[in-house]
Amino acid sequence: MPLSFASRLDNVETSAIRELFKLLGKPGIISFAGGFPDSAMFDVEGLREASQRALAEEPGGALQYGATEGYEPLRTQLAAFERSKGVADLEPHQLIVTTGSQQALDLLGKTMIDPGDKVIVEGPTFLATIQCFRLYGADVQSAPIDAHGVQVDRLEEMIKEHKPKFVYLIPTFGNPSGALLSLERRRKVLELAVKYKVLIVEDDPYGDLYFGEAPPPSILALTKEVPGSREWVAHCGSMSKVLSPGLRVGWLVAQPELLAKATMCKQFSDAHTSTFAQATAAQYLKSGRMPETLKNVRRKYGERASVMAESLRKELGDAIEFTAPQGGLFFWARLTGAGGKLKDANVLAKRAIENNVAFVPGAPFFAKDPDVATLRLSFATADVEKTREGIARLAKAL
Amino acid sequence: MPLSFASRLDNVETSAIRELFKLLGKPGIISFAGGFPDSAMFDVEGLREASQRALAEEPGGALQYGATEGYEPLRTQLAAFERSKGVADLEPHQLIVTTGSQQALDLLGKTMIDPGDKVIVEGPTFLATIQCFRLYGADVQSAPIDAHGVQVDRLEEMIKEHKPKFVYLIPTFGNPSGALLSLERRRKVLELAVKYKVLIVEDDPYGDLYFGEAPPPSILALTKEVPGSREWVAHCGSMSKVLSPGLRVGWLVAQPELLAKATMCKQFSDAHTSTFAQATAAQYLKSGRMPETLKNVRRKYGERASVMAESLRKELGDAIEFTAPQGGLFFWARLTGAGGKLKDANVLAKRAIENNVAFVPGAPFFAKDPDVATLRLSFATADVEKTREGIARLAKAL
Structure with missing residues (x-):
């Protein structure tokens, strides 16, 4: 007879994201998947x-x-x-x-x-x-x-x-x-x-x-x-x-x-x-x-966010739509399917990993009625060069 | 309309001990009430x-x-x-x-x-x-x-x-x-x-x-x-x-x-x-x-425990019974009522505070059927001198 656990555990499942994160150890991968700040900016x-x-x-x-x-x-x-x-x-x-x-x-x-x-x-x-x-x-x-x-x-x-x-x-x-x-x-x-x-x-x-x-x-x-x-x-x-x-x-x-x-x-x-x-x-x-620490992180994240916005527009054009964020760590975007391109971010996430770039599909973030065309891209941990390269790989995957 | 809280909170009450701890700020008090180690021993x-x-x-x-x-x-x-x-x-x-x-x-x-x-x-x-x-x-x-x-x-x-x-x-x-x-x-x-x-x-x-x-x-x-x-x-x-x-x-x-x-x-x-x-x-x-840290705390706590045992026997005699602990931070004792002395540790706790010494009555530690004659004395934070003096005050309170 195995242990019997509390029934409250039946309400939660192992996150799809955690499974994805196991793949991020792949060498050479550029990750927009994380939800964490850049260690290099810690004071x-x-x-x-x-x-x-x-x-x-x-x-x-x-x-x-x-x-x-x-x-x-x-x-x-x-x-x-x-x-x-x-x-x-x-x-x-x-x-x-x-x-x-x-x-x-x-x-x-x-x-x-x-x-x-x-x-x-x-x-x-x-x-x-x-x-x-x-x-x-x-x-x-x-x-x-x-x-x-x-x-x-x-x-x-x-x-x-x-x-x-x-x-x-x-x-x-x-x-x-x-x-x-x-x-x-x-x-x-x-x-x-x-x-x-x-x-x-x-x-x-x-x-x-x-x-x-x-x-x-x-x-x-x-x-x-x-x-x-x-x-x-x-x-x-x-x-x-x-x-x-x-x-x-x-x-x-x-x-x-x-x-x-x-x-x-x-x-x-x-x-x-x-x-x-x-x-x-x-x-x-x-x-x-x-105050100095805040000034520093605002400037660096702001720079990365603006490079990401620019690269997304340049590389993915009308296949993706988003509002460039004014702060924080994340782009939230939606695949439009324009030009017959992919509209399912779960499928894109797998192809992206094959192309050595990672992001998190948006569906798991919905408590109900997930929108599978959505995705989250963090600009926090990749520097400007890597951000450009990563978005180019993403365009290739799409 | 006030906030409505989860019904699980109905199962717990504010601890009687917390109320007691508010009294411990009194100047000059010797406390055997704490459940914590002695800060002076931290490495x-x-x-x-x-x-x-x-x-x-x-x-x-x-x-x-x-x-x-x-x-x-x-x-x-x-x-x-x-x-x-x-x-x-x-x-x-x-x-x-x-x-x-x-x-x-x-x-x-x-x-x-x-x-x-x-x-x-x-x-x-x-x-x-x-x-x-x-x-x-x-x-x-x-x-x-x-x-x-x-x-x-x-x-x-x-x-x-x-x-x-x-x-x-x-x-x-x-x-x-x-x-x-x-x-x-x-x-x-x-x-x-x-x-x-x-x-x-x-x-x-x-x-x-x-x-x-x-x-x-x-x-x-x-x-x-x-x-x-x-x-x-x-x-x-x-x-x-x-x-x-x-x-x-x-x-x-x-x-x-x-x-x-x-x-x-x-x-x-x-x-x-x-x-x-x-x-x-x-x-x-x-x-x-x-290993050195362990040796040090074992020696010091052991010394304090043995002084507490000695003082309790000397000062309170047959009015209290206990088995001297072989380790840890606590004496667990029981008032016997011998010689017509107090048998209720809750009453003694109040009198002890008046005599500038504190301990925790045992009753709250029982999930069911509390034994009000019991008490807990920590020997962790008072040094040898204070332990002797504190137990003498306790005897006076009794």
């Missing part, structure tokens, strides 16, 4: 100094058990970081530190979702979010998006129809969509939150990675403009895309009752986030290097 | 060097996203560490790294427990374990223990009666019991596992903290002596008590199918454990400083 020296100061100034704090809510100096720095981005008067006790923003999602699932509860996400959205919520038994519904983010009229209809436990959005440079929710739609989302008393979960790991003008303020920052909306927003932040994913430092801002329940759940999930990593992040933020 | 210099090497030798590995299963060099070191403790032929792929052993418990809950499932734990056991399993809807049953650990005859009866999803034990220097499961009982537990096809979860954060002779091999190590038992053991290890809790580095050894499911759950819990912390732990283990 290793700054982090080295920060970790040294953490151990020198308060070794006990950095190495001992810590409060589940987070290491106080880091909460102070993160609150200031959010305030610098327009979240007026955010206090350290209004956020908790999480083990990456993935854990914030897990804690929201654990805290909020009963089996059968509805949750609305964007279609497409971050794959690990869908699976994370399904593990708690969520019935995940997809609201359609366009280049300006979630379509708020459709979202309102779906809120009325499904009465969801919450709505999960990546409003700024979404994964995989790259889409930027417009200011007008952000306000509308907050009005819907108040009108229907529904929690909006704003996942914001990419908001700092803009190439030109800064994007509109986060939904959290905009709550000050929509009376009564603050209590209906939970905001997940992350150090992973701009500083280092390896620290696993994220944070969750929410109203006091939700934050208290999430803290209790976290106590039994991992006690607290690594205090060594937290103290290092706190020292890094305190060091004042962050 | 800060060794960890500083290890973190530097991690960043110098492979900054990408230490700062980038990593495999959910764990950072490969750390898995290699941990497998060797377990082999050095008698877990014959353990390979790196047979364990995953977890964010402290608390996360291993959470992943076991997520992977195994359906609401209403029975789980057997020791009475008393680690409080956060009870709450962690209850969050997944477990019906937690308590098997009685004595100074030699869980009473295996009663355990067998309970396995027959409850058909549990698994049995959770801290066989070596239990928290809060300090008890050491005898070799004979360890073998019997493995025989029960095979006979009833029930998973045994061995939580082993304290096994390296012995004062005299080494304890019997872990249940995991003993599987080689009981045919067919290996697939019925999941083993949780931790760096927290001997090296540093702030790293949040633990590990889970289990049979392949369980390990794969736990890995999938971990992917959606926190993606992976901090690679910076993992790379630091890997470099530390590689540096060869661990």
